[in-house]
Amino acid sequence: MPKSFEIAQRIIDRVTMGLNVLGTLLILALMILINSDVIGRGLFLSPVSGVPELVSMSIVAIVFLQVGQAFRMGRFTRTDAVINALERSVPRARAALELIYCAAGFFVIAVLLNASYPLFVKAWNRNTFVGTVGDFIAPIWPVKLIILVGCAALLLQLAMSAIRAAIAIWTGGAQSGADEVSGHDAP
Secondary structure, three states, X not given: OOHHHHHHHHHHHHHHHHHHHHHHHXXXXXXXXXXHHHHHHHHHOOOOOXXXXXXXXXXXXXXXXXXXXXXXXOOOOXXXXXXXXXXXXXXXXXXXXXXXXXXXXXXXXXXXXXXXXXXXXXXXXXXXXXXXXXXXXXXXHHHHHHHHHHHHHHHHHHHHHHHHHHHHHHOOOOOOOOOOOOOOOOO
């Protein structure tokens, strides 16, 4: 692989890993919030306001913060039996299937990104929120922004994997032994 490609891949990997860490920290914060709510209800008869709203928004945020890393680590659902058999017998065919897989994923996520952008702009401009005025309100634009960032990170990972697959087709399908399902190894 060209040096510039490897540098770009490392940068994209660090970004997706950073987003994954943020998603993990959000999971930890949710656990603390939910436990605080349960303890507040049980011991003090005073629940924490807005927990259901924050949990529902956070689940979406967590998924999109961690989706790029999930792809990078080969955690997306797919059938590897055929792909692995092709790797041994017809490596170019395996690379071609990988390219098709990445192209299809890129198309689907690009459509999702395109559909999500106007929703973010609308939430930002109107200052849309969840909750009840006087009790608890939270803006929804941060989650809409996280959806956009997560889609962009996944698009970058899909594009890099597609480029690797195209190079593998061009070079006869040979990939390094460290390559995982997503097409490259973890740092």
